[in-house]
Amino acid sequence: MNFNAIKVIYKFEMLRTWRTLMQSIASPVLSTSLYFIVFGSAIGGRIQEVDGVSYGAFIVPGLMMLTLLTQSISNASFGIFFPKFTGTIYEIMSAPISYFEILIGYVGAAATKSLIIGLITLATASLFVELHIAHPIWMLTFLVLTCVSFSLFGFIIGLWANDFEKLQVVPLLIITPLVFLGGTFYSISMLPPAWQTVTLFNPVVYLVSGFRWSFFEIADVNVYLSLFIVLAFLAICMGVVWWMFRTGYRLKS
Amino acid sequence: MSDIITIADLEKTYHSGHQALKTINLGIKNGEILALLGPNGAGKTTLISIICGLVNPSGGSVTVDGYDIIKDYRITRQLIGLVPQELTLGAFETVWDTVNLSRGLFGKKTDAAYLDQLLRDLSLHDKKYSEIRTLSGGMKRRVLIAKALSHEPKILFLDEPTAGVDVELRKDMWQIVNKLRASGVTIILTTHYIEEAEEIADRVGVIRAGELLLIEDKQRLMQKLGKKQMTIELRTAITQIPAALAEYDLELADSGEQLTYTYDTRSGQTGITRLLQDISQVGLTLKDLNTTQSSLEDIFVNLVHTE
Secondary structure: OOOOHHHHHHHHHHHHHOOHHHHHHHHHHHHHHHHHHHHHHHHHHHHEEEEEHHHHHHHHEEEEEHHHHHHHHHHHHHHHHHOOOHHOOHHHHHOEEEEEEEEHHHHHHHHHHHHHHEEOOOOEEHOOOOOOOOOOOHHHHHHHHHHHHHHHHHHHHHHHHOOHHHHHHHHHHHHHHHHHHOOOOHHHOOOOOOHHHHHHHOHHHHHHHHHHHEEEEHOOOOOHHHHHHHHHHHHHHHHHHHHHHHHHOOOOO | EEEEEEEEEEEEEEOOOOOOEEEEEEEEEEEEEEEEEOOOOOOOOHHHHHHOOOOOOOEEEEEEEOEEOOOOHHHHHHEEEOOOOOOOOOOOOOOOHHHHHHHHOOOOOOOOHHHOOOOOOOOOOHHHEEHHOHHHHHHHHHHHHHHHHHHOOOEEEEEEEOOOOOOHHHHHHHHHHHHHHOOOOOEEEOOOHHHHHHOOOOOOEEEEOEEEEEEEEEHHHHHHHHEEEEEEEEEEOOOOOOOHHHOOOEEEEEOOOOEEEOOOOOOOOOOOHHHHHHHHHOOOOOEEEEEEEOOOHHHHHHHHOOO
């Protein structure tokens, strides 16, 4: 195992975050605050409570998931796409590193960044609403699993994309709608029955539901089913990355 | 001298169907400077890329220091440093950070003393904490060399190291290469600057359309394939070569005042003395004489265009 290589890739990627501190940290804090002002105060003033939880607090897990998903995908996809785009990937590919080690370095750094941003989002939210986390271990489990699995997904997008448009198309046109329609700002029980069934095909519903359960013990679906969906998504991403590395997809001619 | 790299029946066909390499067999000697010459698209970069692990071969094998480049990739890549053709560098990291990254990728711990010395040798030390984007093209090229040498490789691949650089920097590069060779590093460089091969290489390989046309010691190649010519300037112009001189390989210039004699330097008798006597006997008076030897460029052009 080339631990030094993993360490330098990880450090190098993290260094990029510190170099762009405003963009990496300040931007999610600002957007979370804006969501609270718009959804928490403006809309929350009319909704009051959902399943016995104040609307402001109810949206916190969903907001965190929104941030985690978008940040994990964006960090990981950009992390591997940029060296491909500039050509500096040659250095990684000609070094004595296994694909697994490359993956740990890049995905580890991307997941760490989104984990930090998720926690900052949580800290920002606690300034607006009173928060109580009923199951901290479950909360951390969902937090870490989401960061890792969506960083893996972002890594796949970064490998697949061969231009900037492709890099943006999946997060913008698929992930963002799925997150907004995944119960981020509402309980799916508030939807008409037909739409409740349709919504269950959205994997983000399970993430938000499980994560929300860890805070307030209220969920749209069983928490074990949520955990299973996250693990299944992680396994699928691992399988795709394994295939991409085995075939040298978009990396080796 | 033993071979440090052995290439056997190496082939590469890309998905597009383009056959970039056709059964290449080549041994690269430990400690030598080998120049691979060839026109654009000849397969030079593909060959280097396969050895360094950037491109998968379609057939054949490559061993580095006795280890297979695919099965034992961790060992073989540890021995190799690669300087790519393009200036592929990040923009915002410092020179120091980027050379440390390179060293770490090869599994080595930071060695400030070694890296400091390396930057000094490459005249980069005063730019140690400069962001790469602030450096000139020549400096960036040096950074690429520093990155390739950061893990102390035994073999260095230089893919078109002086493409697009000015004459002064090119000479600096040659000095760097000579210093590296003196320290025992085996160097393989691709180039289409013939003078570069002529100046620094020990052996020269010529690749065209994926085939290795020849691989030869530079001096021997120039002797074997090089021609020497003697130009004889006449005091009075003539209209045709006199019949008494017909046995010689002579050419008369259009002006009629210059005869060019082509001869073989390897043969015991060049025929120069006898020719000069015969010229005198037919009554021609000499104004001046000079000799020239064909360069590697002439040899290369001949090879690439006639085979």
